[in-house]
Amino acid sequence: MDHIDHILIVDDDREIRELVSGYLKKNGLRVTVAVDGRHMRSFLETDSVDLIVLDIMMPGDDGLVLCRELRAGKHKATPILMLTARTDETDRIVGLEMGADDYLAKPFAARELLARIKAILRRTRMLPPNLQITEVGQLLTFGDWQLDTTGRHLLDREGTAIALSGAEYRLLRVFVDHPQRVLNRDQLLNLTQGREAELFDRSIDLLVSRLRQRLGDDAREPAYIKTVRSEGYVLAMPVEISELRQ
Numbered sequence: 254m255d256h257i258d259h260i261l262i263v264d265d266d267r268e269i270r271e272l273v274s275g276y277l278k279k280n281g282l283r284v285t286v287a288v289d290g291r292h293m294r295s296f297l298e299t300d301s302v303d304l305i306v307l308d309i310m311m312p313g314d315d316g317l318v319l320c321r322e323l324r325a326g327k328h329k330a331t332p333i334l335m336l337t338a339r340t341d342e343t344d345r346i347v348g349l350e351m352g353a354d355d356y357l358a359k360p361f362a363a364r365e366l367l368a369r370i371k372a373i374l375r376r377t378r379m380l381p382p383n384l385q386i387t388e389v390g391q392l393l394t395f396g397d398w399q400l401d402t403t404g405r406h407l408l409d410r411e412g413t414a415i416a417l418s419g420a421e422y423r424l425l426r427v428f429v430d431h432p433q434r435v436l437n438r439d440q441l442l443n444l445t446q447g448r449e450a451e452l453f454d455r456s457i458d459l460l461v462s463r464l465r466q467r468l469g470d471d472a473r474e475p476a477y478i479k480t481v482r483s484e485g486y487v488l489a490m491p492v493e494i495s496e497l498r499q
Contacts, residue, residue, distance in 0.1 A: 258374060259283040259301075263293045263319065264308040264336065269359075273306070276363035277370075290314040290322075297328060304370055309337040309348065317351055324352035324419070332373045336361075346459045350418035393429045395490040396477060398468060400429055407467060415467055420445070424460050428478065428488035437485035461486055 260282050264270050267288075274284040285302065287293040289311055305323070309316035316335055323333065335348040338359040345356050354373050357366060390403035399408040405422045407415035417425065423445045427436070436444075441457045461478055464470075468477045479489045 257281065257283045258303040258370075259285065260304050260306060260370065261285050261287060261293065261296065261302040262306045263287045263289070263311075263316070264306070265289055265311045266308070269308075269336075273363055273366060277367060280367055282370075290319045293319065301328075302331060304332045304334065304374060306334050306336060306366070306370070307353070309335055317347060320348060320351040320353055332377050334366075334369055334373060346420070346456050349420035349456060349460070352419040390496070392495045394493040394495065395429060395432065395488065398477075400425060402426070417467065418463075420460055421464055421467065424457070425464055428464075428486075429492050432488045432490060432492040435481045435484050435487045441485070457486075 260277055262270055262273055262284060264273075264286075265288050270286045270288075274286055277284050285296060285300075287296055290313055293305075305328075307316045307319060314322075316337075320333055320335065323329065323331065329352075333353045335345075335353045335356040336359060337345060337348070337356055345358075348356050354377070355369055357369055390401070392408075393400040393402065397410045400406075401408055401414070404414065406417055407425075409415060424441065427441060427444045438457045445457075462472065465472055465475055465478055470477050475489075477488060477490060479487050481487055
């Protein structure tokens with residue numbers, strides 16, 4: 254029997270739950286709904302899903318808290334799409350830093366949500382071998398830094414580990430996989446989140462700013478991630494690859 258993707262919708266808005274679940278079911282998906290974090294946890298204790306649609310604004314534990322909890326537990330590999338009614342870009346980037354795979358701002362069209370869900374599922378199932386968790390560990394060296402692909406953290410020249418959020422790691426991994434090549438925002442969003450840039454979407458710019466802080470880069474004259482006016486960003490350093498010793 255062919256696999257039917259199972260989607261869990263966690264939202265306290267009954268109208269949204271009914272509208273979204275009905276539309277997704279009509280399009281061949283299996284859907285379960287939960288009204289809050291407690292119901293979500295109860296369901297996930299006994300069942301698994303292929304993707305979670307998680308609202309940020311909920312009573313009790315909000316979506317950001319639940320996303321962080323999911324990423325720390327046995328469902329850490331389950332894709333998460335966050336829904337937010339907020340327009341503050343910082344809230345969106347926090348969701349990505351917590352480990353969400355994408356976000357969609359309310360109000361939204363059910364067709365757009367379905368397209369995002371399919372894109373996330375397709376991307377997570379078609380990761381190239383060099384991005385699989387089971388890959389042979391590598392140290393990617395650029396300038397005074399190394400990126401550890403097993404621990405998913407930075408190492409400075411003294412070997413001190415610098416923790417990265419999931420969103421920071423994905424973006425830095427794209428840069429080190431494409432060194433000295435200018436990448437525009439559409440390309441960066443496609444490579445890290447599997448979607449095209451939306452109007453006024455500055456999430457990549459915020460993440461680049463955070464990466465520069467991690468790397469000790471001067472935002473006015475960065476040595477590592479440079480801004481190319483009207484084009485995008487580029488990792489200015491060459492990258493050397495070496496296999497991690499077990």
